[in-house]
Amino acid sequence: MILKYPQEKDKLSQLKAGDIVEFEGVIYTARDAAHKRIKEYLEQGKELPVDFKDSFIYYAGPTPTKPGHVIGSIGPTTSSRMDPYADMMKDLGVVGTIGKGPRSEECTEKYIENHLLYFVTTGGCGALLSKAVQEAKEIAFLDLGPESIKRLYVKGFKMIVAIDYHKNNLFKGR
Amino acid sequence: MKTIHEEDIINAVSRLCIDACTYLDNSVLSCLKKAKENEQGLAKDIIAQIIENDELAASENIPMCQDTGIAVFFVELGNQVFLDCDLQEAINKGVAKGYTEGYLRKSVVGNPLTRINTKSNTPAIVHIKQTLSDKLKITFCPKGAGSENMSQVKMLTPAQGINGIKDFVLKVVKDAGGRACPPLVVGVGIGGDMEICAKLAKEALIRDIDDEASDPEARKLENELLELINSSDVGPMGLGGKTTALKVKVNLYACHIASLPVAVNLQCHACRHKEVTL
Numbered sequence: 001m002i003l004k005y006p007q008e009k010d011k012l013s014q015l016k017a018g019d020i021v022e023f024e025g026v027i028y029t030a031r032d033a034a035h036k037r038i039k040e041y042l043e044q045g046k047e048l049p050v051d052f053k054d055s056f057i058y059y060a061g062p063t064p065t066k067p068g069h070v071i072g073s074i075g076p077t078t079s080s081r082m083d084p085y086a087d088m089m090k091d092l093g094v095v096g097t098i099g100k101g102p103r104s105e106e107c108t109e110k111y112i113e114n115h116l117l118y119f120v121t122t123g124g125c126g127a128l129l130s131k132a133v134q135e136a137k138e139i140a141f142l143d144l145g146p147e148s149i150k151r152l153y154v155k156g157f158k159m160i161v162a163i164d165y166h167k168n169n170l171f172k173g174r
Numbered sequence: 175m176k177t178i179h180e181e182d183i184i185n186a187v188s189r190l191c192i193d194a195c196t197y198l199d200n201s202v203l204s205c206l207k208k209a210k211e212n213e214q215g216l217a218k219d220i221i222a223q224i225i226e227n228d229e230l231a232a233s234e235n236i237p238m239c240q241d242t243g244i245a246v247f248f249v250e251l252g253n254q255v256f257l258d259c260d261l262q263e264a265i266n267k268g269v270a271k272g273y274t275e276g277y278l279r280k281s282v283v284g285n286p287l288t289r290i291n292t293k294s295n296t297p298a299i300v301h302i303k304q305t306l307s308d309k310l311k312i313t314f315c316p317k318g319a320g321s322e323n324m325s326q327v328k329m330l331t332p333a334q335g336i337n338g339i340k341d342f343v344l345k346v347v348k349d350a351g352g353r354a355c356p357p358l359v360v361g362v363g364i365g366g367d368m369e370i371c372a373k374l375a376k377e378a379l380i381r382d383i384d385d386e387a388s389d390p391e392a393r394k395l396e397n398e399l400l401e402l403i404n405s406s407d408v409g410p411m412g413l414g415g416k417t418t419a420l421k422v423k424v425n426l427y428a429c430h431i432a433s434l435p436v437a438v439n440l441q442c443h444a445c446r447h448k449e450v451t452l
């Protein structure tokens with residue numbers, strides 16, 4: 001199914017774990033170091049450089065962009081390392097996250113309880129996934145190099161629904 | 175005596191880094207293609223994506239995966255080779271050059287506690303073995319963290335034997351699930367002591383994907399483990415299917431009468447390694 005976000009926001013509630021979605025819209029990259037820094041900013045009462053309300057987060061750190069390319073290879077990283085930040089991202093108004101592999105039981109419960117969506121892309125397919133990125137801009141924490149926050153506009157970005165709004169979890173029992 | 179110059183090592187290593195991260199060996203691709211035919215549904219779709227990805231990376235000269243790894247080297251240094259440099263330093267310079275010029279991701283922090291990126295992907299991890307020859311053979315294997323993080327070492331007892339080994343290997347693969355990017359190549363090191371068995375497991379991963387262990391017991395174990403792992407239904411990306419592993423590689427070494435060290439080093443489907451001989 002094709003999902004244009006935010007234009008087709010209504011479709012989010014129809015998603016079922018296991019559905020393959022071709023996503024079009026904005027996603028932000030953030031992985032270990034960016035999450036850690038966001039947490040520090042919040043603890044120190046500092047203003048965040050990005051408003052994550054109603055946004056999608058992609059756990060990814062691309063290779064450097066080659067001249068003539070929009071972005072480098074950009075596959076997902078292991079999501080479970082970001083499990084401890086589930087509450088924080090929920091409070092920031094994030095709609096869903098994208099990564100690879102299962103979430104912890106505790107984290108899965110939080111996603112289900114708070115209507116957070118979780119998607120997986122195919123790990124190790126960074127070259128292929130980079131072809132869906134139409135625009136890319138590094139917008140925050142530039143000193144973190146591959147771990148900086150980037151704003152991507154993607155189209156035909158293939159992902160699989162892993163946790164939906166109906167308490168289904170694709171990794172259940174796995 | 176043959177003299178090998180620092181510059182030649184730097185250039186060879188730099189080339190190895192770029193090639194390994196960009197061009198997956200045809201032998202690995204063939205294994206993936208065979209696995210795809212054996213699957214259906216989501217599992218088949220995922221393997222198809224992986225094959226498409228690897229072919230695209232090669233045709234566009236871009237890294238197949240964004241995690242271009244920490245740079246691991248196995249070096250065989252001949253006794254009749256004279257080096258005009260510090261080998262470890264020359265390799266580091268080659269890594270920095272390759273990762274910069276090849277637009278590969280620098281994924282190394284200089285200190286595990288303070289965690290500042292060294293921005294050159296150095297230092298590399300270098301294992302050196304001395305041989306009787308006039309050659310310097312360098313094998314490079316970029317190791318991504320997704321699969322490396324799920325690897326484990328366990329000190330079993332002799333009484334736990336083969337069954338204990340099988341239980342442990344299977345547990346490691348299941349615990350890893352989709353995190354390690356299956357289909358995997360599973361490297362198993364058995365024997366030695368704690369660090370040698372870990373090194374054996376890593377060395378098992380740079381074996382040719384189509385080879386078999388020369389030791390008959392190890393070969394038998396490779397086949398039995400592969401069957402066991404592929405009946406676990408972990409499947410491609412941990413979402414179920416028949417192909418959890420493409421291959422299992424078992425490497426052995428002597429050990430203490432009271433010990434049975436076992437290491438399981440997981441390698442994701444981006445099974446990248448390349449070698450050069452100077």
Ligand code: SF4
Binds near residue numbers: 075076317320321442
């Ligand atoms: S585990 Fe391997 S294929 Fe997966 S993201 Fe890491 S390096 Fe890439």
